[in-house]
Amino acid sequence: MPTYRYEAAESGKGCAFCSGGFETVHPIAGPRVERCPECGAPVVRAVCAPNIGRSRTDLDYRAKRAGFSKLRRLGKGEYEKEY
């Protein structure tokens, strides 16, 4: 199933989850997400293509929400958070 990105329909409204945008998965022919699953604010589907434009804050938020973050070693002295 494709990944879709949604954002709060009205900027300045919505909760921490939807104001910065969130991604969800549903069938192409499936029902669109119309409301934030967290706060119920109206959301709109973002125009960017699936899997493009992933926001770092979104990922950070999800990691925080999951209650963990993990560091992955990239190279000499370089680390990146891995979720």
Ligand SMILES: [Zn+2]
């Ligand atoms: Zn919300």
